[in-house]
Amino acid sequence: MNSNTGEMPSFRVGSVRFWDSQTRWANLEPRQGEYDWSVLDRLVSGARRAGLPALFVVGGTPAWAAPKAPRMAYPEGSRAAPPDNLADWRRFVRALAERYSGRLEAYELWPIANDSRFYNGDMDTLVEMTRQANQIIKKADPRAIVVCPGMGRLWSSAGRSFLRRFAEVGGYDHCDVASVKLHQRSASDPPETVLAVLDAAYRTMHQAGVHPPIWSTGTTHDIVLQQPLDEERAIDYATRFYLTGLYGSVNGNLSRTYFYAWGTRNLPLVLQVPGAPPTRAALAVEQLQRWLTRARIRACGQGTAIQLPAGVWQCEFTVPDVDGRYLPSLVRWTHAGTAATAVPPHITRLLRLDGTAVPVTPGEIVEIDTRPVFMTAN
CATH class of the missing domain: 2.60.40 (Immunoglobulin-like)
Structure with missing residues (x-):
């Protein structure tokens, strides 16, 4: 979701993910111990009215919790680092999980952990944050799905190496699902090329001896810099992106795919913006889903x-x-x-x-x- 309005897609989708929706940690706890849940309340209520399970992404450390850390590319000053004191992390995760117990289906414990623009801390801290958050969330809501930190840059050996190290040191022991960013090298490349990334991620996990279910949870940081697709290609690519998710569920370990994103015009492939009808690409995805109802x-x-x-x-x-x-x-x-x-x-x-x-x-x-x-x- 790339909107903080609480409006949900008016075409058929299966789930929503909150990240570029002004719901980062820095938005929700702008000052230590002072919470502003208004935007997240609005989004959660909108998702529940629409009958949509919601995945919340925990990330974006407030400036007060890591004042010397580099900033992320967001206006509220989120930091691309863990907090200086992990007690702040534990307190926030507990407040979040207790407030939304039974209302959020799942929690993703960092957006892109192997990209320094999102996380520049060390591996041991990342694993420990994952372990602590998993315990807190499961205590507050045993049914919640805990999703390990997202892994992007999987076209590169460096990105895959980070994923392998996270697996080797036991990071995936503390979550239910692995999160990876499956996307083309360029938005103009065929959607089917993401299957090579899925295969690389699966092989990397297999080499490390872990086999969690995999969710595809987003794209690359640079997607907003890429050229828009024309309307006819957008229809083709939107429907085939959906189909590659199904393909990956049969020939990989992929069990859920999120499309990035809903609610913005600044992407190569737009499905809908708030207050406007769905694009032809969105309606084509809906038609595909009608064909496959209960399939x-x-x-x-x-x-x-x-x-x-x-x-x-x-x-x-x-x-x-x-x-x-x-x-x-x-x-x-x-x-x-x-x-x-x-x-x-x-x-x-x-x-x-x-x-x-x-x-x-x-x-x-x-x-x-x-x-x-x-x-x-x-």
Whole structure:
């Protein structure tokens, strides 16, 4: 969420994450022991009215708690360091968790820990902060999901090395979920390229002997500097970003994906800004979700490995009909260009994101391009 208004998306989403919403620690405790919960109360209430589970990101040390530390790129003067006294951290986490027990689904214990613009403390302190926060949160709300500090810069060996060290020294022993930032090198690159980052993160964790569920929780600090996508490419990329999350759930350890972000115009791909209707890209994501309502994902694959032309991607599902029978269905798309593919057995309809549908027959050749299509037996 990139808004502090409490307004929620008016298209279908599954969860919201609070970070660029004026809810950093420095916003909530501007002076030691003095709390201002007004913005977070508004956001939590808005999420609950919309039926959306909320993930709160704990980070952004107030200036009073680390006066000599470097500033983060935020107007309230948040510091990119742990507090000088960890008692301040414990007190804040306790106040937060007790106030929002049962109202926040999950807590992420730092936005991007392996980027010095967000965290420049040492590893031992980061692990200890994670351990302490996990204990405090679980005591206040045993059902809360604790998400380890976010790990970005995973295109680089330095970023992956930091993740591996955090794993090796036991950081992931103190949380339920790992947080990674899955994003393209550039916003103009195909969304499918993030799967290489997921694979690198998974392999790094595997080498360290840890296998937590993985949530993709954001992007790179530099995203606001990248060029906007045109409207048609935005539709393609928004829907395929959603699909790569599903792909990663089958072929990686990815169990949740957040899109960055809702509520701002200053990004390459905009879904909605407060007070305005959803963009065509957002509505296309909503259409994709309608296709997959109550679907069960079976498999995902790409190219010749699944007897399709190179460059074609596919996820297979079973989707319930009105009688509750689960019917074979699939989504196909390319990451570039077009490809001729045969309709699989049992498939009788092809649906497009613009709402149109045409009958098809098994074995019929259909052209697939960069905009996903849905094929079903229903």
